[in-house]
Amino acid sequence: MTESTEFRAxxxxxxxxVSAYGQEIVIACALVALFVVVSAINPRFLGANNVNTIVxxxxxxxxxxxxxxxxxxxxxxxxxxGALIGVLATISGTLAVSGYxxxxxxxxxxxxxxxxxxxxxxxxxxGRLPSIVVTLGMLSILRGGLVFVTGGAWINNLPPSFxxxxxxxxxxxxxxxFMLVLTIAAFLWMRNTAFGRSLYAIGGNAEAARAAGIxxxxxxxxxxxxxxxxxxxxxxxxxxxxxxxxxxxxxxxELTIITASVIGGVSIxxxxxxxxxxxxxxxxxxxxxxxxxxxxxxxxWLRAVIGLLILVTVLVDMARRNREFRGSQR
Amino acid sequence: MTWRRLLRHETILALLVLLALFVLDRQSDKFFxxxxxxxxxxxxxxxxxxxxxxxxVIITGGIDLSVGSILGMTAILIGVFWKxxxxxxxxxxxLGLVVGTLAGVANxxxxxxxxxxxxxxxxxxxxxYRGIAEGVSQARSVRxxxxxxxxxxxxxxxxxxxxxxxxxxxxxxxxxxxxxTTCGRTTYAIGSNEVAARFSGLSVDVxxxxxxxxxxxxxxxxxxxFVSRVSTTRSDMGTGIELDAITxxxxxxxxxxxxxxxxxxxxxxxxxxxxxxxxxSLAGVKSDGTVVLIGAVxxxxxxxxxxxxxxxxx
Numbered sequence: 088m089t090e091s092t093e094f095r096a097x098x099x100x101x102x103x104x105v106s107a108y109g110q111e112i113v114i115a116c117a118l119v120a121l122f123v124v125v126s127a128i129n130p131r132f133l134g135a136n137n138v139n140t141i142v143x144x145x146x147x148x149x150x151x152x153x154x155x156x157x158x159x160x161x162x163x164x165x166x167x168x169g170a171l172i173g174v175l176a177t178i179s180g181t182l183a184v185s186g187y188x189x190x191x192x193x194x195x196x197x198x199x200x201x202x203x204x205x206x207x208x209x210x211x212x213x214g215r216l217p218s219i220v221v222t223l224g225m226l227s228i229l230r231g232g233l234v235f236v237t238g239g240a241w242i243n244n245l246p247p248s249f250x251x252x253x254x255x256x257x258x259x260x261x262x263x264x265f266m267l268v269l270t271i272a273a274f275l276w277m278r279n280t281a282f283g284r285s286l287y288a289i290g291g292n293a294e295a296a297r298a299a300g301i302x303x304x305x306x307x308x309x310x311x312x313x314x315x316x317x318x319x320x321x322x323x324x325x326x327x328x329x330x331x332x333x334x335x336x337x338x339x340x341e342l343t344i345i346t347a348s349v350i351g352g353v354s355i356x357x358x359x360x361x362x363x364x365x366x367x368x369x370x371x372x373x374x375x376x377x378x379x380x381x382x383x384x385x386x387x388w389l390r391a392v393i394g395l396l397i398l399v400t401v402l403v404d405m406a407r408r409n410r411e412f413r414g415s416q417r
Numbered sequence: 418m419t420w421r422r423l424l425r426h427e428t429i430l431a432l433l434v435l436l437a438l439f440v441l442d443r444q445s446d447k448f449f450x451x452x453x454x455x456x457x458x459x460x461x462x463x464x465x466x467x468x469x470x471x472x473x474v475i476i477t478g479g480i481d482l483s484v485g486s487i488l489g490m491t492a493i494l495i496g497v498f499w500k501x502x503x504x505x506x507x508x509x510x511x512l513g514l515v516v517g518t519l520a521g522v523a524n525x526x527x528x529x530x531x532x533x534x535x536x537x538x539x540x541x542x543x544x545x546y547r548g549i550a551e552g553v554s555q556a557r558s559v560r561x562x563x564x565x566x567x568x569x570x571x572x573x574x575x576x577x578x579x580x581x582x583x584x585x586x587x588x589x590x591x592x593x594x595x596x597x598t599t600c601g602r603t604t605y606a607i608g609s610n611e612v613a614a615r616f617s618g619l620s621v622d623v624x625x626x627x628x629x630x631x632x633x634x635x636x637x638x639x640x641x642x643f644v645s646r647v648s649t650t651r652s653d654m655g656t657g658i659e660l661d662a663i664t665x666x667x668x669x670x671x672x673x674x675x676x677x678x679x680x681x682x683x684x685x686x687x688x689x690x691x692x693x694x695x696x697x698s699l700a701g702v703k704s705d706g707t708v709v710l711i712g713a714v715x716x717x718x719x720x721x722x723x724x725x726x727x728x729x730x731x
Contacts, residue, residue: 164536166660210716210720214723215723216716216719216720216723217673217674219480219536219673220667220673220715220716221716223660223663223664223667223712224664224712224713224715224716225712225716226660226712227660227664227708227709227711227712227713227715228708228709228712228713229712230705230708231705231706231707231708231709231710231711231712232705232709233705234705235703235705235706235708235709338656342540342543342544345540346540346544349537349540385552385555387551387552387554387556388548388551388552389548389551390544390545390547390548390551390552391544391545391547391548391549391551391552392548393544393548394541394542394543394544394545394546394547394548395545397537397540397541397544397545398527398538398541398542398545401533401537401538401541402527402531402533405531405532405533409532
């Protein structure tokens with residue numbers, strides 16, 4: 088197994104830490120730098136309210152990016168996750184409005200998400216279809232199906248107890264708890280369990296993983312189901328933010344989620360990356376969006392800034408990778 | 418061997434197209450009228466132009482997600498060059514095409530020079546180019562183009578919609594390039610085995626940059642046609658067109674892993690999608706239902722075609 092964390096583990100001490108978690112450290116530094124610079128220009132940026140809004144309002148992206156990171160680490164991709172979250176949000180809202188207990192409305196989408204993505208995973212693993220093709224088809228099916236069934240109607244009159252995302256626990260918004268706990272749990276699980284490590288092995292070299300006795304097909308289905316469950320949890324945080332749910336798919340959500348994973352250091356080639364990076368990246372995006380308002384830059388430039396950020400991160404990453412590659416060949 | 422495989426997929430697809438046309442004809446007597454067919458051709462042209470070049474991109478084993486954004490950026494820039502900078506409209510369109518091509522060249526350079534995987538490189542430029550479109554336009558639309566400009570998207574030439582001529586010429590040129598020239602064979606060689614192609618002395622990087630540049634140009638031409646067809650320019654134009662184009666290409670039998678695919682297949686894919694969209698809407702199905710069906714057809718076609726030569730795929 089030429090999985091890179093394994094490879095890097097031979098180095099020692101701080102050097103090992105910087106090498107193995109380079110991307111995560113870069114993003115953390117970028118985040119700190121952003122906060123320092125912007126709050127120097129406009130101190131209100133650091134206000135507790137604003138920081139809470141930034142992190143809590145975008146925690147669902149970080150949660151969805153955890154599942155996405157697992158998919159990408161296994162060497163696959165899912166472009167339908169935004170549509171899935173849109174569909175699950177509508178299901179969740181419909182359940183809440185039709186009088187089911189709120190916990191059913193919160194948790195049933197998690198199971199449905201896992202089930203839908205289980206089908207996707209089965210098509211990828213056993214049908215041997217490229218994941219980008221299956222999820223592209225799934226994107227059409229979910230997006231079209233949602234509007235077809237609901238006619239684009241909005242869901243109003245949600246019961247107040249449904250608004251999980253606005254609740255607080257020990258003074259901290261609930262979404263932030265979800266984000267922190269899930270990120271740390273997923274990180275440790277992927278690092279320390281045989282199951283978690285097998286994801287890196289499959290992404291690094293599926294044939295080698297098979298030869299090493301990992302049931303590759305079953306793992307792929309399982310990881311798609313886990314990803315679907317994370318999309319369900321993300322839905323729980325997303326759908327309960329506002330008093331209405333729009334029966335449309337949030338535009339470009341899948342790209343935001345994929346971007347968070349990739350900027351967080353998950354290599355699109357599979358086999359490397361951690362979910363700590365993807366969560367940091369999700370927070371970084373949200374902070375950039377908010378910062379632009381505080382330093383009076385038109386929000387219409389946000390997407391251009393994020394695009395530049397993706398390109399710079401990827402170019403730096405590739406430059407580093409190419410150097411390491413050449414170094415290891417000598 | 419390869420030829421037989423290609424033919425087989427395209428035969429399945431052609432039968433599917435015929436079946437769809439037959440069923441849709443029974444559903445509505447408006448379907449097989451010249452007016453309706455020409456109108457569908459108009460609607461298909463923008464995705465079609467992008468899909469033709471996307472076929473080359475995917476055959477090399479790459480992908481270009483940024484075409485929709487290049488379309489949006491070019492559309493906005495044509496509007497801004499003309500209205501805000503006061504350039505004559507033909508010059509503005511010319512500059513727009515140049516910018517679109519340069520955007521494609523930038524994709525190509527990021528992919529070849531820096532070895533960034535195409536999916537990621539064009540994901541980044543998707544955000545960047547759309548961001549430029551939004552930033553430049555500040556959500557203001559441009560309208561009020563001179564009358565002659567609408568000929569491109571709404572007029573006719575010799576009784577056939579103007580843009581269908583452009584589309585037809587592009588398709589023939591692309592099919593000839595891919596089927597009969599060194600450039601075409603290089604495209605297949607890159608997709609089958611890039612390292613081998615490099616060692617065989619083929620100009621891999623130049624070919625790739627040229628293909629991504631052509632992809633940018635196709636998106637820019639589609640932008641001009643789109644603006645002319647709908648008489649206005651908005652920054653969200655072309656959103657999602659990359660997915661439609663990729664669907665048509667993959668439906669047409671081009672392997673997403675690269676190395677095989679044809680323009681004829683892509684054209685069949687385009688026709689099938691457009692026929693489904695139109696026929697079902699004539700039959701009274703809402704357009705969102707059609708989107709569901711297209712997704713299902715995409716998955717099923719690839720699944721079927723995989724079942725037929727499963728052993729050869731991996």
